[in-house]
Amino acid sequence: MLQQNHFALFGLKPAFEIDTARLDQAYRKLQAEVHPDRYATATAQEKLQSLAWATRINEAYQTLKNPLLRARYLLQLHGFEIHEGANTAMPAEFLMQQMEWREAIEDARHTRNLNTLVALNRELEHEMEALKHALGTALDVRGDYASAAEMVCKLRFLEKVRDEIELALEDLEQ
16 A cells, blocks of 8 residues: 555545546545554554554645646656746746736725735636646646646746745735
């Protein structure tokens, strides 16, 4: 079990589009099987093994539950490593959109315009969903891992902008 890839661990086909309810169900089943309470009277070695399994199951679940982490993992399974910190080469149009969003966030923060931040958040969520759909198509339908790798980097950029919006919203709510 410890050597299986994340998808096999939960009985899922390696794909970006997964049945999250099935993932949740398989996770709960596996966790129940290896929960430390079941090994309370076990040997020290068995307790360590239980802990290793529980840790492995948690890490795999967190990876597959999150679309960005799941996409990165799929790319890794296909031999594509993404070094987001080093990979900042993005299309100019995409970078311009980033700058516009960030300027709008700062303006809304300074003017304490909650409506603008909420609208920006909605717009960004829409963009992220469209990108996730395209990412699923690139990974699951076309097997275009190079394009998928670029989309993963874009999605990470969008998550950072969303985080900025959420921080600005939190600041205004205080």
